[in-house]
Amino acid sequence: MDVGADEFEQSLPLLEELVLGADFVGLDIEFTGLRSNLTGPQQISLFDLPSEWYLKTRQSVQQFTICQIGLSVFSSMEGESNKYVAHSCNFFLFPTTFGILDSEFSFQASSVQFLNQYGFDYNKFLKNGIPYMNEEQEKKIKHNILCGNWRVRSALDKDQIKVVIDEVTRWLQLAEEGDWLTLPGIAGFQAFEVQLVLRQALPNIWTVQREEGVVVKKVSKQHRWYLENTSCDRASCWREKILLSARGFSVFFQMLVKAQKPLVGHNMMMDLLHLHEKFFRPLPESYDQFKQNIHSLFPVIIDTKNVTKDIWKELNFPRVSNLSEVYEVLNSDLNPTKNSGPVIVHSNSCEKYVQMKCPHEAAYDAFLCGSVLLKVAHLLLERMQGIDPISESTFPQYLDVLAPYVNQVNLIRAGVPKINFSGPDYPSIRPPILILSVSKWPGVTEQQVYREFQNLCKFDVRRLTRSQFLLLTNKFKDARNILKEYRSHPTLQVSLYRYWRHSPNVNCLLQVCGIVTTWALLTFILGRS
Numbered sequence: 001m002d003v004g005a006d007e008f009e010q011s012l013p014l015l016e017e018l019v020l021g022a023d024f025v026g027l028d029i030e031f032t033g034l035r036s037n038l039t040g041p042q043q044i045s046l047f048d049l050p051s052e053w054y055l056k057t058r059q060s061v062q063q064f065t066i067c068q069i070g071l072s073v074f075s076s077m078e079g080e081s082n083k084y085v086a087h088s089c090n091f092f093l094f095p096t097t098f099g100i101l102d103s104e105f106s107f108q109a110s111s112v113q114f115l116n117q118y119g120f121d122y123n124k125f126l127k128n129g130i131p132y133m134n135e136e137q138e139k140k141i142k143h144n145i146l147c148g149n150w151r152v153r154s155a156l157d158k159d160q161i162k163v164v165i166d167e168v169t170r171w172l173q174l175a176e177e178g179d180w181l182t183l184p185g186i187a188g189f190q191a192f193e194v195q196l197v198l199r200q201a202l203p204n205i206w207t208v209q210r211e212e213g214v215v216v217k218k219v220s221k222q223h224r225w226y227l228e229n230t231s232c233d234r235a236s237c238w239r240e241k242i243l244l245s246a247r248g249f250s251v252f253f254q255m256l257v258k259a260q261k262p263l264v265g266h267n268m269m270m271d272l273l274h275l276h277e278k279f280f281r282p283l284p285e286s287y288d289q290f291k292q293n294i295h296s297l298f299p300v301i302i303d304t305k306n307v308t309k310d311i312w313k314e315l316n317f318p319r320v321s322n323l324s325e326v327y328e329v330l331n332s333d334l335n336p337t338k339n340s341g342p343v344i345v346h347s348n349s350c351e352k353y354v355q356m357k358c359p360h361e362a363a364y365d366a367f368l369c370g371s372v373l374l375k376v377a378h379l380l381l382e383r384m385q386g387i388d389p390i391s392e393s394t395f396p397q398y399l400d401v402l403a404p405y406v407n408q409v410n411l412i413r414a415g416v417p418k419i420n421f422s423g424p425d426y427p428s429i430r431p432p433i434l435i436l437s438v439s440k441w442p443g444v445t446e447q448q449v450y451r452e453f454q455n456l457c458k459f460d461v462r463r464l465t466r467s468q469f470l471l472l473t474n475k476f477k478d479a480r481n482i483l484k485e486y487r488s489h490p491t492l493q494v495s496l497y498r499y500w501r502h503s504p505n506v507n508c509l510l511q512v513c514g515i516v517t518t519w520a521l522l523t524f525i526l527g528r529s
Helices: 005-020 052-061 108-116 123-128 135-147 156-173 189-199 221-230 237-248 247-261 269-280 287-298 304-311 322-329 362-385 394-399 446-453 477-485 504-528
Strands: 026-030 065-075 083-092 180-184 204-211 213-218 264-265 301-303 343-346 409-412 418-420 432-438 460-463 468-472 492-496
Touching: 005 065, 005 247, 026 269, 026 362, 052 269, 052 287, 065 123, 083 123, 083 362, 083 468, 108 287, 123 343, 135 156, 135 189, 135 237, 156 180, 156 189, 189 204, 189 213, 189 237, 204 221, 221 264, 237 247, 264 362, 269 287, 269 409, 301 304, 301 409, 304 322, 304 362, 304 409, 322 362, 343 362, 362 394, 432 477, 446 460, 446 468
Parallel strands: 026 264, 083 343, 264 301
Antiparallel strands: 026 065, 065 083, 180 213, 204 213, 409 418, 432 468, 432 492, 460 468
């Protein structure tokens, strides 16, 4: 089911009911871009500690925005053994533009091409996107709305509203009290804005929202005063409605937070960063504060990338590169629990996913996340309990067996493979850092070193001194190959990096200590003489 701005408010009660009755919620988000084109020290690399990775990625999250959120709400079917129904929804979003709010965001060409390849509808995103805001933005707009101190920022909106005011002004010159004029095609959030402007600009009219549009009625000043003070449609009553409409998807986000259901994603670190920035608060500078905030919003997070990466080799499953391939393997005969595992069906509103695959459509990927979670949990539970059939498995049992993976979110290209949102991060299990000593190659750069080794393996390069570079890969096999191939190379010698031996800071400290010790010794000897 696709939900845009026109359908969103009407669908809220049903969405709230579904979430409150759910076992867990699958999540996937599509963005206008993923990474800023950072260079030099700001480039993300395997050398980064989690806090360094966070600060670099934070810039990208602030630069790009969300264009689609997919949720798949999984609920156990009453009276059915180990059977789940998935209600999947696509939400097209667009930042709130109202009063002082006028967000800026960027597009990344590769991301646009990628989504185009999979049929993403940019018209729904740009023309019918659901508005949203975070808590700080909400405070600002609430203050301005309630104080009556706001203005239209968009040049397009200014032009449209000017046309409306001119039309109503011309009509008023000929109209009599009691006459009315319909302004068709004005609905939703824009209707509130138009009524605010008209009521402030023209003292002898009253406005009402109807199905056909905004209706303007000519009234006397006395009648206008009466309506403002007695009508249930007076400004003081529906300014809260304006705020509700401006908050848009943020209203549902608060419902999701309040429900405290387990949140399931795949490689979901960027999703969590955007959820915090766009709907909760601007991302803090403190990495630890970010972790605390996310954990308070969603106490139970499960990243299926982290789970499958951990068990895939043990089960001798073939290599996979994306979520769809993971799902296909678990649905195939390669999965020993295929026939005894949970049964998952789509709700009536999502039958298109029964007929066709829609990779990289957010709701479909959210459904895949939830399905992978259930199938992997069942597999782990059966391995733990032996060969006995466990068709009566329940979701609480699945959560118990997944406990080692709860709140562990996969991290791409960093010094550690995952982030722990409910405690300290685990130490790195990456291969050791290597040091490259270069001779007879003056002015060599990091890019030249990278190109020299790229045919052997992929790794990150960081300059240590004028003639020394640190090398780091995420595969132990690659580290062994480099050591073997270049240990005795005439101009490029590779060895294991030892901090106390190779660090320039340590070497500098030792040199200073040596000089001080030598000077002290000479002073002592000369003094005795």
